Amino acid sequence: MKKITIILFYISALTAIQVMAQEFKEKYRPQFHFTPKANWMNDPNGMVFHNGTYHLFYQYYPHDKIWGPMHWGHATSKDMVSWKEQPIALYPDSLGYIFSGSAVVDKNNTAGFGKDALVAIFTHHDPVQEKQKTGKHESQSIAYSLDEGKTWTKYKGNPVVKNPGISDFRDPKVRWFEPQKKWIMTLATKDRITFYSSPDLKTWTRESDFGANEGGHGGVWECPDLFPIMHEGKETWVLIVNINPGGPNKGSAGQYFLGNFDGKTFTSNSKETKWLDFGADNYAAVTFSNTGSRNILMGWMSNWQYANQVPTDPWRSANTIARELGLKTVGKELYLTSVPVKELDALNAAGFSMKHVRVKDQLDLTEKAKNKTGLFRLDLSTENTADFSVLLANEAGNELIVGYDKAANQYYIDRSKSGKTDFEKGFGERHKAPRFATEEKISFTLIADVASVELFADNGLTVMTDIFFPESEMSKLYIKSASGIALDNLKYTVLKSAVK
Numbered sequence: 001m002k003k004i005t006i007i008l009f010y011i012s013a014l015t016a017i018q019v020m021a022q023e024f025k026e027k028y029r030p031q032f033h034f035t036p037k038a039n040w041m042n043d044p045n046g047m048v049f050h051n052g053t054y055h056l057f058y059q060y061y062p063h064d065k066i067w068g069p070m071h072w073g074h075a076t077s078k079d080m081v082s083w084k085e086q087p088i089a090l091y092p093d094s095l096g097y098i099f100s101g102s103a104v105v106d107k108n109n110t111a112g113f114g115k116d117a118l119v120a121i122f123t124h125h126d127p128v129q130e131k132q133k134t135g136k137h138e139s140q141s142i143a144y145s146l147d148e149g150k151t152w153t154k155y156k157g158n159p160v161v162k163n164p165g166i167s168d169f170r171d172p173k174v175r176w177f178e179p180q181k182k183w184i185m186t187l188a189t190k191d192r193i194t195f196y197s198s199p200d201l202k203t204w205t206r207e208s209d210f211g212a213n214e215g216g217h218g219g220v221w222e223c224p225d226l227f228p229i230m231h232e233g234k235e236t237w238v239l240i241v242n243i244n245p246g247g248p249n250k251g252s253a254g255q256y257f258l259g260n261f262d263g264k265t266f267t268s269n270s271k272e273t274k275w276l277d278f279g280a281d282n283y284a285a286v287t288f289s290n291t292g293s294r295n296i297l298m299g300w301m302s303n304w305q306y307a308n309q310v311p312t313d314p315w316r317s318a319n320t321i322a323r324e325l326g327l328k329t330v331g332k333e334l335y336l337t338s339v340p341v342k343e344l345d346a347l348n349a350a351g352f353s354m355k356h357v358r359v360k361d362q363l364d365l366t367e368k369a370k371n372k373t374g375l376f377r378l379d380l381s382t383e384n385t386a387d388f389s390v391l392l393a394n395e396a397g398n399e400l401i402v403g404y405d406k407a408a409n410q411y412y413i414d415r416s417k418s419g420k421t422d423f424e425k426g427f428g429e430r431h432k433a434p435r436f437a438t439e440e441k442i443s444f445t446l447i448a449d450v451a452s453v454e455l456f457a458d459n460g461l462t463v464m465t466d467i468f469f470p471e472s473e474m475s476k477l478y479i480k481s482a483s484g485i486a487l488d489n490l491k492y493t494v495l496k497s498a499v500k
């Protein structure tokens with residue numbers, strides 16, 4: 001009898017493990033980008049580091065693969081690379097759906113919920129009022145957790161910021177402003193940003209507006225962020241504003257402004273419209289809270305142009321990898337840079353390096369790479385600037401090309417022949433991005449997962465993120481250059497799956 005029980009136990013444990021493994025092996029399933037097991041996800045929300053754990057909340061609809069009444073899903077990680085999905089954190093209620101927002105650690109117990117309480121600040125979106133066209137259907141609310149984000153209590157005084165009559169009034173990003181010992185809320189208010197301040201996260205005062213006449217205005221402003229970065233001994237404030245549509249390669253994208261913030265007003269130091277990422281698939285990107293002097297960005301790796309149609313099952317959407325932000329001056333302009341977080345190195349497996357390689361026409365790296373999965377990181381630096389491209393391909397004849405066009409001084413990603421593209425007419429296109437760096441040498445880091453590439457050129461001065469849907473693993477790899485190019489260094493690293 002006992003034996004049978006033990007055997008049965010083993011069989012069920014084995015089946016559970018196999019189910020898990022199969023679940024994350026579906027066609028197009030990313031292996032080191034966060035995806036929910038099933039159903040719809042959009043924006044990352046409430047990203048916060050607390051007691052050694054990174055928390056990711058996200059816009060989630062648990063009942064279907066398309067956008068619906070929003071909840072906050074939840075996942076945790078020790079390294080921002082391998083994520084574990086947790087039970088849903090916030091459910092819709094009588095005030096509406098739970099739209100995007102942020103989370104903070106209330107170290108000084110300003111709100112009185114408890115020392116070190118996790119406080120989520122989010123938008124309540126009321127679908128009933130939306131239908132009635134009151135123009136007041138979005139307001140800001142708070143909830144707190146005293147058990148590491150497992151359970152949440154919504155504040156009984158919600159909403160804490162009422163809508164003054166602005167139809168798009170959402171996505172609060174809150175941070176502590178130490179010089180004046182107060183909280184600052186950065187809120188997207190249709191075609192601009194409105195800053196609010198508060199001593200306790202419960203009562204908010206409007207401080208100022210920014211942006212009605214600055215930056216890109218090809219769509220509605222959403223999901224902002226505000227934080228300082230120290231650069232060459234000077235503090236610069238970064239204001240991120242996501243916009244949809246109106247991105248540089250159509251649809252959704254993130255722009256940013258650099259300047260000063262004095263606790264009341266943000267002033268931009270440039271008139272140039274700047275983009276966080278020129279690819280089509282990095283939206284609603286904002287930074288983690290409570291990470292000290294590190295500024296770590298993560299976005300939703302999709303685009304409202306086709307997010308509801310991408311051919312994945314049983315889930316929809318992934319996040320980008322986490323990226324560390326910095327600043328770099330080129331000529332008279334200052335730019336934000338982003339590079340993969342160093343934690344990603346945990347996935348490094350076998351690989352090879354080559355020095356001083358001249359590529360004329362084509363260098364086939366498929367044999368050397370011996371990589372059936374197609375998951376890799378490629379770091380290369382050139383001796384000169386010339387046309388070249390990196391080609392990912394498979395047995396089915398799908399091709400994804402990432403390259404540099406010298407005449408146009410542009411980087412590009414061409415996904416027109418990358419596999420399944422017919423689910424939306426604009427999907428199979430070639431995306432372009434300017435090169436800002438002025439050095440002769442190009443440095444180029446490419447991170448490839450099952451269904452995405454992320455390009456970090458010139459140490460993160462130009463970044464592009466694109467998803468694609470190949471028929472099988474992109475296990476073939478070539479470097480191409482018709483004009484010829486000299487590579488100083490080439491380092492290829494196979495990446496392991498982060499699915500546990």
Ligand code: FRU
Pocket residue numbers: 042043059070099100123170171222223283284
């Ligand atoms: C951005 C966005 C947010 C909103 C959320 C709704 O992708 O439209 O502005 O809060 O998604 O899911």
